[in-house]
Amino acid sequence: MPTNDSNQSSSDTEIDQQKEEFISLVAHEFRAPLTAIKGYLSMILEGDAGNISDKARGFIADALAVNERLVRLVNNMLNVSRIEKGKLVFQxxxxxxxxxxxxxxxxxxxxxxxxxxxxxxxxxxxxxxxxxxxxxxxxxxxxxxxxxxxxxxxxxxxxxxxxxxxxxxxxxxxxxxxxxxxxxxxxxxxxxxxxxxxxxxxxxxxxxxxxxxxxxxxxxxxxxxxxxxxxxxxxxxxxxxxxxxxxx
The missing domain is CATH 3.30.565.10 (Histidine kinase-like ATPase, C-terminal domain)
Structure with a gap:
């Protein structure tokens, strides 16, 4: 007959798994739009949308830096579980x-x-x-x-x-x-x-x-x-x- 401790352990494991699945789902949903935002901002900085003022260039560069931080955050969220479980493939x-x-x-x-x-x-x-x-x-x-x-x-x-x-x-x-x-x-x-x-x-x-x-x-x-x-x-x-x- 399972003890209260074993039931609690099983429940905690299930909750942890649900958390990981939720984090992975959210991270995947964020990755595509963040990549698109990075691409568009980079194109503007490179002049694909025409000339922009130095002030606007500074604002866009700041936005790009924040976007990069969020990309790293998403990558961290996706990678941590894979690394812990030994499922991350190394090249x-x-x-x-x-x-x-x-x-x-x-x-x-x-x-x-x-x-x-x-x-x-x-x-x-x-x-x-x-x-x-x-x-x-x-x-x-x-x-x-x-x-x-x-x-x-x-x-x-x-x-x-x-x-x-x-x-x-x-x-x-x-x-x-x-x-x-x-x-x-x-x-x-x-x-x-x-x-x-x-x-x-x-x-x-x-x-x-x-x-x-x-x-x-x-x-x-x-x-x-x-x-x-x-x-x-x-x-x-x-x-x-x-x-x-x-x-x-």
Whole structure:
């Protein structure tokens, strides 16, 4: 005869499954219109609708940045369940992490400029940064970290840095001059749905971004972390193992 505990567990599991199905359905419904909006806004910025004023261009660029945040939110909602259940398919290939960092610099340059932030990328002239990974997924990790830094930093700087802390290891870190995070909250940061109290409610977010970053980095046998002090900014980082050019 089932116990109350087992009945409660079964009920909780069913509720969780219903939540996941609902989130997946909503995310799928949002994806198509968000993609269409992005396309139309990009076309206007590229001049397909004729000349527009600099002021209008700024408004459209801001709208495009918000749209990009929502696209990342939708992707996070769709991916989290797949990753947890081991159902996410990875397309592995070799890529230089420096190239991924450069893409992030280009993608977030306009948003950082609009906030008046000093936005930079630091890569040594000699770097061992070839990794074997799913390019789209590691792009997602870097985009989440850079997006958070730009989003929560009101003035000062955001810097992306790529380095080799030791032989055979590549490290990417995103350093900012934002509000910083308390030691207590740092221990909770990478948990599912957790949001820092000082920033909750101020910006669009789900509390899934860093959780997904952790899941993905660990899927690739890497590690991820944060170093921060209140009012002194934050540095989010991850490390991966590099591969030799002759390795497949």
């Amino acid at each position: 592995m290939e070799k890529v230089n992490l420096s190239r991924i960092a450069s893409v992030a610099l280009d993608n977030f340059r306009a948003e950082a400029d609009r906030k008046g932030l000093k936005f930079s990328l630091e890569i040594p002239s000699r770097i061992d940064d070839l990794i074997y990974i799913d390019v789209d997924k590691i792009n997602e990790v870097v985009a989440n970290l850079v997006s958070n830094a730009v989003k929560y930093t009101e003035n000062g700087f955001v810097k992306i840095k790529v380095s080799n802390p030791s032989e055979g290891v590549i490290r990417l870190e995103v350093n900012d001059s934002g509000p910083g995070i308390s030691q207590e909250e740092q221990r909770l940061l990478f948990r599912k749905f957790y949001r820092v109290e000082s920033t909750a409610g101020k910006t669009v977010g789900s509390g899934l971004g860093l959780y997904i970053c952790k899941l993905l980095v660990e899927k690739f046998n890497g590690k991820i972390g944060v170093e921060s002090d209140l009012d002194k900014g934050s540095t989010f980082w991850f490390e991966l193992t590099t591969v030799k050019k002759e390795e497949s």
